[in-house]
Amino acid sequence: MKPRILVTGASGNTGRPIAEGLASEGFRVRTATRSTTPPFPSTDHVRFDWADPTTHEAAVDGVDRMYLLVPALAEDPSLLVNPFIERALARGVRRVVLLSASAIPEGSPGLGQVHRFLREHAPEWSVLQPSWFMQNVSNPQNQHGASLRRDGTLMTSTDKGRVGFVDAADIAAVGVRALADEPSHDTAHVITGPQALSYDDIAAVMSRVSGRPIRHVHASREEVRRHLQEAGMPEAYASMLSGLDVTLRDGAEDRVTDTVLRVTGQAPRDFETFARAHASVWR
Numbered sequence: 001m002k003p004r005i006l007v008t009g010a011s012g013n014t015g016r017p018i019a020e021g022l023a024s025e026g027f028r029v030r031t032a033t034r035s036t037t038p039p040f041p042s043t044d045h046v047r048f049d050w051a052d053p054t055t056h057e058a059a060v061d062g063v064d065r066m067y068l069l070v071p072a073l074a075e076d077p078s079l080l081v082n083p084f085i086e087r088a089l090a091r092g093v094r095r096v097v098l099l100s101a102s103a104i105p106e107g108s109p110g111l112g113q114v115h116r117f118l119r120e121h122a123p124e125w126s127v128l129q130p131s132w133f134m135q136n137v138s139n140p141q142n143q144h145g146a147s148l149r150r151d152g153t154l155m156t157s158t159d160k161g162r163v164g165f166v167d168a169a170d171i172a173a174v175g176v177r178a179l180a181d182e183p184s185h186d187t188a189h190v191i192t193g194p195q196a197l198s199y200d201d202i203a204a205v206m207s208r209v210s211g212r213p214i215r216h217v218h219a220s221r222e223e224v225r226r227h228l229q230e231a232g233m234p235e236a237y238a239s240m241l242s243g244l245d246v247t248l249r250d251g252a253e254d255r256v257t258d259t260v261l262r263v264t265g266q267a268p269r270d271f272e273t274f275a276r277a278h279a280s281v282w283r
């Protein structure tokens with residue numbers, strides 16, 4: 001029988017396509033979100049909330065592998081996630097695939113500590129380290145989605161720094177392989193799209209394909225932090241994200257990797273193609 005795989009964040013940008021991709025390959029998929037209603041027709045769904053430990057045990061019961069999506073939590077996520085992984089491994093989970101980020105090196109505070117814990121303790125593991133999601137400009141819940149809809153702006157302090165923007169569907173495609181393949185990948189995958197682009201570049205593409213002028217507002221780190229907090233982001237997360245903008249300005253994400261093509265056999269989607277598919281959200 002195929003392994004049973006728990007997919008957390010199954011209503012999200014990566015969790016949903018991962019759950020659907022695994023189901024289409026015949027894996028027994030258990031979806032997990034904070035709702036009791038599955039995000040799509042699923043016979044095995046659990047309510048799972050990182051903040052509510054009473055939901056954790058049932059989620060991993062009978063599970064062989066799991067995909068971990070850790071949302072913006074108030075405190076250091078490793079304090080919550082590492083003990084969860086430890087208990088899951090003790091109950092028989094063998095493989096864990098974690099969504100982290102290209103900007104979070106193994107061993108750094110937060111998800112970097114979860115990454116290290118997995119490499120040292122999980123029998124089988126992978127860490128997905130994507131660059132910035134293209135969905136940040138299309139999904140209203142993501143960083144720039146709301147301001148783009150409201151007034152056609154995206155505010156950063158990245159200046160002319162370039163980023164290897166990647167479609168969440170391509171991140172998910174790598175995640176499906178990391179969960180499904182034999183043998184386990186046992187590695188970290190740094191995942192980018194096919195080009196490194198500045199925010200000025202993507203604003204120009206979005207303007208062209210939507211027909212609405214889209215403007216990249218060049219701001220200071222402090223202005224970006226305030227803007228994110230006003231949009232409802234927790235203070236610590238807003239501070240972290242605005243700090244990352246400065247690293248982007250200095251070239252930290254100005255790179256592309258061949259991970260998507262190498263792991264999935266399919267080239268990653270470029271920004272122009274993504275923008276054409278989402279143009280209606282900016283009109």
Ligand SMILES: NC(=O)c1ccc[n+]([C@@H]2O[C@H](COP(=O)([O-])OP(=O)(O)OC[C@H]3O[C@@H](n4cnc5c(N)ncnc54)[C@H](OP(=O)(O)O)[C@@H]3O)[C@@H](O)[C@H]2O)c1
Pocket residue numbers: 008009010011012013014015033034035048049050051069070071072099100101102130131132133136142
């Ligand atoms: N955005 C980027 O550019 C970027 C780049 C690199 C890495 N990342 C990483 O991507 C992750 C966020 O991804 P995303 O922004 O695309 O979000 P998302 O996956 O689209 O949405 C968050 C998911 O988490 C679930 N969720 C939220 N709070 C939860 C909780 N307390 N307990 C259990 N599940 C919860 C949500 O489900 P329900 O609301 O249905 O419960 C939803 O499925 C973060 O770990 C971030 O570090 C993002």
